Amino acid sequence: MNRQHMMWAMQKRCEVLYVQEPEGWGQSIPPRDESVAIPRLDRRSENLAVLRLPKLLASRSVSGAWNQTVSSFKARLIRRYAQKTHATATVAYVWQPELWHYVRALRPTVSVYHLFDLVDYYYQESYKNHPVRAAFEAACREADIVLAGTSAQASYIPRSDVEILPNAVPLDWYNDSAVEPPDLALIPRPRVGYVGSINRKLDLGWLEAISSRPKLHLVLVGPLGELSPEQMKRLGRIRDRPNVHYLGPKPAREVPLYTCHLDVGLLCYRRSTHMEFASPLKLYEYCAARIRIVAAPLTALLQEDQIKTFVTFAEEPESAAQAVEDLAMAGSNTHALEQRRFAEENSWDVRAEKLTQLIIKRLSTR
Numbered sequence: 001m002n003r004q005h006m007m008w009a010m011q012k013r014c015e016v017l018y019v020q021e022p023e024g025w026g027q028s029i030p031p032r033d034e035s036v037a038i039p040r041l042d043r044r045s046e047n048l049a050v051l052r053l054p055k056l057l058a059s060r061s062v063s064g065a066w067n068q069t070v071s072s073f074k075a076r077l078i079r080r081y082a083q084k085t086h087a088t089a090t091v092a093y094v095w096q097p098e099l100w101h102y103v104r105a106l107r108p109t110v111s112v113y114h115l116f117d118l119v120d121y122y123y124q125e126s127y128k129n130h131p132v133r134a135a136f137e138a139a140c141r142e143a144d145i146v147l148a149g150t151s152a153q154a155s156y157i158p159r160s161d162v163e164i165l166p167n168a169v170p171l172d173w174y175n176d177s178a179v180e181p182p183d184l185a186l187i188p189r190p191r192v193g194y195v196g197s198i199n200r201k202l203d204l205g206w207l208e209a210i211s212s213r214p215k216l217h218l219v220l221v222g223p224l225g226e227l228s229p230e231q232m233k234r235l236g237r238i239r240d241r242p243n244v245h246y247l248g249p250k251p252a253r254e255v256p257l258y259t260c261h262l263d264v265g266l267l268c269y270r271r272s273t274h275m276e277f278a279s280p281l282k283l284y285e286y287c288a289a290r291i292r293i294v295a296a297p298l299t300a301l302l303q304e305d306q307i308k309t310f311v312t313f314a315e316e317p318e319s320a321a322q323a324v325e326d327l328a329m330a331g332s333n334t335h336a337l338e339q340r341r342f343a344e345e346n347s348w349d350v351r352a353e354k355l356t357q358l359i360i361k362r363l364s365t366r
Contacts, residue, residue: 168284267296278300
């Protein structure tokens, strides 16, 4: 959801066109199963429109003559839209380097590349000749503004002017009036939960250790993502335990209702290069919900000095389970106000304002 939240925050400051790839790059607005036969423009607010493209215009690769032709056509559609808004400047904001051909075809006034996730293609030696690597290097080299989610990610970008713009939280979605969902209300406290996609980035050992403690109720909210057959079997055994409650995926606007009514939130990620350097969205969401947090000691988290007073780090599953149980039984959360202030300092509106100022600064040099 981070792309959509950023675009919604930006539309308070400028006209925004969100281009939806027909086969989806990340999550989409609207859901990816809604297809169109011809390009269509959906206006979502006075300053936000979504350009939906048919499958015929899908970006099927990061190179090749067909892709260049499609990119040029899509760029003409975008320029035509920009002309209707009488825009004096065009800013291209791209998250996936695979779509950098958009920027080349569009020829914007200012180009922005935002590295949100560090994946193997971008840095591993075995992928040095892969077209995605070439696209990543081109985006880092050619963009007017380059952003990274964390300083650890920025270290992989061969530029000295990288700006840090982490994930954030839609603050207005998290408030004291959050109504407890009926399916969650049936689960006894203390509730320990993970809210998000359940996929191979999670350390299932944490879930096993926590669910082995009968005083705790483990709540899992989110879709089942990419898991190996063995991981699926392991997760199935965890879900069979009487104090484990899998509530499935929920609409984005309902997710905060579940988060706000947990006692402890988990950042139970496996130690990998991707997760070590990532900016965990859940950190900001748990803080906005003012619930206690137990986290794996990821590099990017350990670099956040401000969170060390209200995030408990645990190296191993058993130590995590003990930390969770201690916090769950500790009574009221004495760091709730501190967490909320942290969330306020890291809202999507704050991120959008920083990006806006970077763009204005760049425009002033043109």
